[in-house]
Amino acid sequence: MGFEEKWVDLIKACVETVSYSLMINRTPQQPFHPSRGLRQGDPLSPYLFILCSEILGRILNKAEEKGYISVYFSRNTRIEAKDAILSGVRLSEARSYEKYLGLPSYVGRQKVAAFRPILESIRNRMSNWKWGSREEKTKTQWIPWKQMGKSKREGGLGYRDFEDFNLALLAKQGWRIIQNPSSLAARVLKAKYFFKSDFLKAKVGSNVSFLWRSFLEARPILQEELFWRIGNGDSVNIWTDKWLPRPSSFKVQSLLKAEFAASKVSALIDSSSGAWKMDTLREVFRHEEVEVVCRIPKLKVRELPFKELCKDIFDVLDDHSTVVFAETVYMIWRRRNNFVFENRFMDPNELVKTTNQKADWDASVDRIKSRIGIGVIIRDWNGVVVATLKHQRESFPNSVVAKTLGALKAVSLCQQLLLDRVILEGDAKVVVDDINCDVVKWNSGGMIIQDIKHKLSSMGEWSVQFIPRNINTIAHILAKDALKLS
Template sequence: MPRDVSDHCALLLKHNVKNWGHKPFRFNNIWLEHKDLREVVSKAWEEGVQKPWAALRLQQKLSNVKSALKVWNRDVFGDVDSNIQVCTTELVALDEKNERQGLTVEEGIKQKELVASIWEARSHKEQLLAQKARKKWLTCGDLNSKYFHACIRGRRSRNQILTLHVDGRWMEEAEEIKNYILNFFRVHFTSREWNRPSIDKIVMPILSEENKVGLEAAFSLEEVTCMITECVGEKSPGPDGFNFSFVKTFWNLVQNDVMKMLMEFHMNASIPKGLLSYFVALIPKTKSPQGVGEFRPISLLGCLYKIISKLLANRMKGVMEEIINEQQSAFVPGRNVFDSVLIANEVVDYVKKVRRKCFVLKVDFEKAYDSVDWRFLIYMLRKLGFGEKWVKWMEACVCGGHLSILVNGSPTKEAAIGRGLKQGDPLSPFLFLVVAEGLGALMRSAVSKGLFKGVQVGEGPEISLLQFADDTLLIGEATERNLWSIKAVLRCFELISGLKINFHKSCLMGMNVDNNFMHMASSFLNCKVGALPFCYLGLYVGDKPRRRAAWQRLIEVLRNKLVSWKHKYVSIGGRVTLINSVLNSLPLHYLSFWRMPPGVIKEVIKIQRRFLWNGVKESSKICWVRWDQVCKPTKEGGLGVKNIEWFNISLLGKWVWRGLKSPKSLWSQILSARYGCMSILLRSHVVHPKASDWWKDLALVCQQANAWLDNNLLRVIGDGGSVLFWHDRWVGEVILSETFPRLYSLAANKQSTVGENGFFVEGGIWKLLLNSLPVRASLARRGIPVINDFCTLCNNEAENVCHLFLHCRISCKIWYLVLHWLGISACLPNALDELLLSMGGFAFGKKQGRIFTTIWISVIWSL
């Protein structure tokens, strides 16, 4: 309140219970444990339904089940708290009677039944609270109901909307707030009707005919069942109230109706209006939001629509790699969130060390998902080569529907939508990539025409754009021409797609650039000027991870998380679960990219240890068990807490595996251009002093974990160019230099690759078996002058193929040694092909047969 003449302000507190409206039906997973549930659901499902469409019949059947469950929950299952109270009252009465005069046999049985009923009701209550608390884990053992109560209270407090600040005044009435929020989103999702320009002349990848046919294939029961099994059952349901736990449990009952609905959708590309209606939950983006714009809208879809959407999303995911450029690292199999961060970090480090003038523009899109123009989405689908049936399916799923906003758990009236993608729809991430590919194509066109100059690391590919969904970085040389090109490309993309760039929130960072250029560039683009390191996808690009200061943010997050927990409600078993599921997952993002310094590891372990034994109390308690014992698996007497140092090493070791597996990926090409191929890091831990801290730390990890990392890598031969013939495991599980040390000592090139020996393996063996190698006897027959035709090895007999590689006393001795080592007792045959067949006859299985063949080739190659 205004302070008037006083130097103090009065605080006005208002306390009243507002009626926000009815709460929608929600299927409770605890019902699944009741013995009568299947009968109730089956009876309601089989009621006669007269509807023309399978989707409408399904919708009506779910409505019938919903009505039956409401009645059954009220009359049979009952309120959990009431059941506990009634059973407790009866049990207390029996206990008092037992103390006074004893119980009859029937009363003793009744007493045991009441105890069992109370335990069962308490278990139901804990599961119900866990479902409401949105916890993905539930500690077995002692009950955590108080903890879940605290989580629910905290969650409701964070998500509750009691007032809104609009046009300088506070809205407080429930109906007024609901109407205002509904009107806000009605306007927000209204399409702006005007003729948008096209990008017909921009070259884009085209979907192959094989993938096009596969996308539009009929839905099989096996495909649908597999998808249902993979879905998480505890996700918040949509307007129908049913989650996938219900669908999974009653799949045998509902599958025929679901398949009929899918068949109709496949033929007609049409979805009834009721299935396209959805709730929108508002998640705060700030600690104390005051306006509707400070909430993130998340869509809660009905289970029937989600079945269709999830099926289509699974199919679409399989073709994204073909049509989405590697500059985009989101939602494409084989790519992840760290790829773009790694490329950006390497580019920034390289530019700083070679002192090249460059800039990075971090682009901020305003409400990216909500602003997508449906016409541009359909245009892009056709331009990328999707079939007409698939395009019609996408139109049916995306272009239409009605939303209802959940305000403090109560839905508003419905409003039609005219643009945007639903956050929470399984299809939305992939459809957004289709839209974002328009920006990538525009940038690639600008680069190819010489309008924009990116940054090239060594002899690697030129980097001008990095994307993770809508998180975008533009990287280029610090020139005015590049600034003009950026502004033109971004403005063009805004006009064609509907995605508005928020230049006020965008940020420009310069490397080796003077302040005058940065001020000019920021004024021209109307954006902020930033500095290194800058945050991108949750990590700081250009940071110094070997310094403790770089990890201080993470330490503070861990400490703040501890303070927020209601530790007094959690048992020690619950604390172990919290350490593994939260305290170890919070730094997961950092640990997957940076190597944690020893000092920081000690600090994190200190936080974990204190929480395990003390909670978050300031007073110190004795740690009764050593931390290394705590980190052991439960089978070995530990508590199964992850060892964060080895956790970090294993996560970083995955980079080596990914680099060896995908040497042609964009990030791997950048590393190869700067340091060489990833396999070099495993064999030589000598790192160039100008390498980035990330690469130096990865080298340390390889050095530290080389025994288990390299020893468990098995190479599959492609062109053989990156696999060492003598030193890598490419023939079964053996290393040839260790298996054949004497042959290895005779090798002329001990560092040769399999690819370098390819001529001999592919062509040399063929010539050898045809007796067509240029040995001295063959040369003499063709009139080519030779000094003599004696064997090069023994200098006693004529040199022909059979003698040189088999019957020469030196060759013969080597073959007998090899056969003895293999455990084969046999005389040498007359020909090399007979020897090969003979060795194959002693092999057990195809795998050993391939090993024996490789040994035969290796011996010949060594000779």
């Protein structure tokens, strides 16, 4: 483009200073420097993008002049429309036998024939890697594929069967259609292929896409393992659906009763009390299946005004749980308003992830060696452990100072993990009260408290609460174990 060499060298220096390191078997390898690409957020990015897009535009123009760019039309496109488009853009029409990036530009009904050259090329390349036999040497003893396909823990080599792996990925997409029916992809597929039923009952149909056929090819994997959880039972057929928690069929094995042939499970439930109709169960099922049905936990649904529901909940929750409930309800309400008024959809799973995380901390003191051990454990809204920390340092062997340093370490860990909504919990009431107090203390512990408050001021939402020692067991064990670190 005619830029000075010095200017080019400066830009390359900005681009090539970043380094990467690959993790192999959980061990970082030797770092290497890329020759292309920018660090995310680099202020040079938009300018270099404009320069590159300008060059790309010129390359495309030259390719167009030489006839390298072509347009592919569906066979349903009218000849008049083809001629009008080709004459307007001055491009040639792509043929079905042409390739793009080594793959067929068009895949019709003869899929095996379309991909046969690629398969043959792969087989020929693989044959060059195989070792044959010589007169003076014996032939290599190959491991059976079943053994190679096992995981390394089971004594195999960890290779994956491509067909099974592909079916697993397709089944995962089917599960997403079931779990996220409001997504754009699910709504498009439902409108086109199963607008009167659901994904599990949809039929193949005629003149369908290869993608839809692939989804249905993997559907039996889902159908084999899925079974219904019973709420009101309105959607579950007694005889044809899987709803009994008993392998291997998960279906009713009792003889079909003509009067209940098309009945739903709701016919077996008392709508007023939500309990099973025992007389009906004994009439329809064998004795052993009656016992299985009675053990099914039903999802009870209550229609209750929201105000009364809140009152019932507040009567049984403690103060902290009430605050968490109120915050969650507010986020649900905000999510609803964003969808109704701003047409912004937020996945419910993402909503749950925005709730508070809990960080519990504790500290232990080794008075002989003048050391302290700090333990921190962070859990998410569901009680799942997000992170743990064990830290040892030399310090004056004072329990209050140690607990204060533990709180500082817990806040620092939350910052490192970019947690924005945190509930900090410790079993040192003096430290908790000092953090929540507005009075500045100038003793050694008070200086640490000031550091804690400064770090907390940069976080979104936080609170510091006291918990008894018997609830803070894991953090206490981590702190004790930290004293053993070398």
